[in-house]
Amino acid sequence: MLATSLTAAVLGVEAHLVRVEADTASGFPKFTMLGLPDSSIKESEGRIRAALRNCGYEFKWDRRITVSMAPASLRKMGSSYDLATAVGLLAADGAVDPRALSDVLLVGELALDGALRPVTGVLPMMLMARSSGLRAAVVPAANAAEAAIVEGLDVHPALSLPDALAVAGAALRPAPPRSPVPHMPRAAVPDMADVRGQVVARRALEIAAAGGHNLIFIGPPGSGKTMLARRLPGVLPPLTLEEAVETTAIHSAWGARMEGLLGDRPFRSPHHTTSDAALVGGGSIPRPGEVSLAHNGVLFLDELPEFRRNVLDALRQPLEERSVTIARSRGTLRLPARFQLIAAMNPCPCGLRGHAACACTPTAVRAYQSRISGPLLDRVDIQVEVAPVTYEEMMGPAGETSAAVASRVEAARRRQAGRSGRTSVALNADLPPRILRQVAPADPGGANLLRQAMERFGLSARGHDRVLRVARTLADLEDSAHVSERHVAEALHFRGRPAVSE
Structure with a gap:
C-alpha cells in the first residue's frame, strides 16, 4: 500500500x-x-x-x-x-x-x-x-x-x-488557542552617554544610523572605536514585524533555537580569523554566513586590516547588491544580506601613528592600510578618525543618551519613509543613482563642491553618489527638503580617508 x-x-x-x-x-x-x-x-x-x-x-x-x-x-x-x-x-x-x-x-x-x-x-x-x-x-x-x-x-x-x-x-481537531506571538527578551544595549568626548565620531555614528550608511572608525587603541560601534543598535529603530519575522527565519534556518521573534536588530561581530565562507555563507551544503545573520542589523568588523584580503573582498557583492549569490554544481542559492557595515581599524601596525612612540615607517603604514582594497573602501560612505580622549573630556559631563539620539534618527527615517512611497527605497544608503538625483539635487554651491572633489581628488562616480546620499541624510536630520552646500561639505569631510604620510 x-x-x-x-x-x-x-x-x-x-x-x-x-x-x-x-x-x-x-x-x-x-x-x-x-x-x-x-x-x-x-x-x-x-x-x-x-x-x-x-x-x-x-x-x-x-x-x-x-x-x-x-x-x-x-x-x-x-x-x-x-x-x-x-x-x-x-x-x-x-x-x-x-x-x-x-x-x-x-x-x-x-x-x-x-x-x-x-x-x-x-x-x-x-x-x-x-x-x-x-x-x-x-x-x-x-x-x-x-x-x-x-x-x-x-x-x-x-x-x-x-x-x-x-x-x-482525528483529522486534526481545531488547534489550541493561539497565544500572542512571543518576542525574545531584549538584550541590554550600552548607552551613548557612556562615551565621553568624541563629538565628531558620535556625529558620524548618528548620521550612519539615520541613513543606514556604512562606517569605518580609524584611530589608536583605546580611543573608543569599539565602544562607539557597540552602541549603534541602541540608536537604531526596533525591527518592524515584517523584518522581525524575516530575520528570525534566517537565524532559525541557520540552526538557532528560537523561542519567539527577535526584537533587537542583529549585531554580529566575527573574529578576524573567520573564513570567507563563514563570513558570506557557503559550504558544500550552503548555509548562511555572518552577512546574512546580520540581515536587517549591523555587521561589526573590528581590527579590519587583520581580516584576510579575500575575506574582505568577498564583502563587495553583498554591500552592493544586499544579497549573496552562492553557486554550486546543483544550482544557485541567493541569501539575503541587507546589513549595515561598521568597521574599526588602527591607523598603522602599532596603532600609535602621530604619536612620538610610533616607530612605523611610511612604507609599513602604506602596506598596512593597503590590506583594505580601494573597491571595498569605495563602498563605505563615512570614514572618520577617532582621536584619543583627553583627560578633560574623560572628567567632563556625560554626552547625550542613546534615547535622545534615537529620537532624531527615528525622525530622519520617517522622512525617508515618507519618500519611499514614491521611490520604493526605505533608506538613503540604498537609493539608486536615478532616484538619488530626484530626491537629493544639490544646490549650486554643493554641486560645485562635488565637481571639485571629482576633478581634484579623484572621487569616483560611486563615491560621488555616496557623498550625495550622506548629504541627503544630513538634510533629513535637519528636516530640510533641500541638500545645501553645507550638507555636501560635511558629507565630503566624512568621505575623506586619512592619508598616509609621504
Missing part, C-alpha cells in the same frame, strides 16, 4: 516542501530510502523501528519497504524527517487514514521511546507551509512557540509519536 506524508527541507534560508512516499509490498525484507538522504536520515530507520515498538505499534518489517522523498533532486539532511516518515509508514500499513495527511506538515525528530525532539529551521518551514496552502502543522512541543509565529496556519504541538498520531487520526 502507498501513502504520502508532507514535511520540509531547509536549503539556505528557505524551506521546500518534501513529499514522503511510503510503500509496503510483499517480497524479500528490505528497507530502502530514496531521494538524496544523508547519513542522519538513513539512520532514522533505527530510530523509527525503536519508536514504533516502544509506543506499542505492531508494524511488520518482514517485507519490502520503500521510502522516497521527493523532489529527489533536493539534498535532504537532518533528523526532522523522522515524524513524517513514521506516520507515512503507519498510513501505508492502514493505521492512519492517508487522507488526513494531505494538507498537514509533519516535523520532528523521534527519540527511541517515541518522544518528539525539537529541530531547527521550524520558522521557515511554517512560512513555506502557509505559502503552499497547507492547513496545519504538527511540530514538537518544544518548537511550538517558534511555529506559532506564523499566522494563518493551525499549529499542533505534540510531545510524542502517539500525540502526533492522535491529532492526525
Whole structure:
C-alpha cells in the first residue's frame, strides 16, 4: 500500500516542501530510502523501528519497504524527517487514514521511546507551509512557540509519536488557542552617554544610523572605536514585524533555537580569523554566513586590516547588491544580506601613528592600510578618525543618551519613509543613482563642491553618489527638503580617508 506524508527541507534560508512516499509490498525484507538522504536520515530507520515498538505499534518489517522523498533532486539532511516518515509508514500499513495527511506538515525528530525532539529551521518551514496552502502543522512541543509565529496556519504541538498520531487520526481537531506571538527578551544595549568626548565620531555614528550608511572608525587603541560601534543598535529603530519575522527565519534556518521573534536588530561581530565562507555563507551544503545573520542589523568588523584580503573582498557583492549569490554544481542559492557595515581599524601596525612612540615607517603604514582594497573602501560612505580622549573630556559631563539620539534618527527615517512611497527605497544608503538625483539635487554651491572633489581628488562616480546620499541624510536630520552646500561639505569631510604620510 502507498501513502504520502508532507514535511520540509531547509536549503539556505528557505524551506521546500518534501513529499514522503511510503510503500509496503510483499517480497524479500528490505528497507530502502530514496531521494538524496544523508547519513542522519538513513539512520532514522533505527530510530523509527525503536519508536514504533516502544509506543506499542505492531508494524511488520518482514517485507519490502520503500521510502522516497521527493523532489529527489533536493539534498535532504537532518533528523526532522523522522515524524513524517513514521506516520507515512503507519498510513501505508492502514493505521492512519492517508487522507488526513494531505494538507498537514509533519516535523520532528523521534527519540527511541517515541518522544518528539525539537529541530531547527521550524520558522521557515511554517512560512513555506502557509505559502503552499497547507492547513496545519504538527511540530514538537518544544518548537511550538517558534511555529506559532506564523499566522494563518493551525499549529499542533505534540510531545510524542502517539500525540502526533492522535491529532492526525482525528483529522486534526481545531488547534489550541493561539497565544500572542512571543518576542525574545531584549538584550541590554550600552548607552551613548557612556562615551565621553568624541563629538565628531558620535556625529558620524548618528548620521550612519539615520541613513543606514556604512562606517569605518580609524584611530589608536583605546580611543573608543569599539565602544562607539557597540552602541549603534541602541540608536537604531526596533525591527518592524515584517523584518522581525524575516530575520528570525534566517537565524532559525541557520540552526538557532528560537523561542519567539527577535526584537533587537542583529549585531554580529566575527573574529578576524573567520573564513570567507563563514563570513558570506557557503559550504558544500550552503548555509548562511555572518552577512546574512546580520540581515536587517549591523555587521561589526573590528581590527579590519587583520581580516584576510579575500575575506574582505568577498564583502563587495553583498554591500552592493544586499544579497549573496552562492553557486554550486546543483544550482544557485541567493541569501539575503541587507546589513549595515561598521568597521574599526588602527591607523598603522602599532596603532600609535602621530604619536612620538610610533616607530612605523611610511612604507609599513602604506602596506598596512593597503590590506583594505580601494573597491571595498569605495563602498563605505563615512570614514572618520577617532582621536584619543583627553583627560578633560574623560572628567567632563556625560554626552547625550542613546534615547535622545534615537529620537532624531527615528525622525530622519520617517522622512525617508515618507519618500519611499514614491521611490520604493526605505533608506538613503540604498537609493539608486536615478532616484538619488530626484530626491537629493544639490544646490549650486554643493554641486560645485562635488565637481571639485571629482576633478581634484579623484572621487569616483560611486563615491560621488555616496557623498550625495550622506548629504541627503544630513538634510533629513535637519528636516530640510533641500541638500545645501553645507550638507555636501560635511558629507565630503566624512568621505575623506586619512592619508598616509609621504
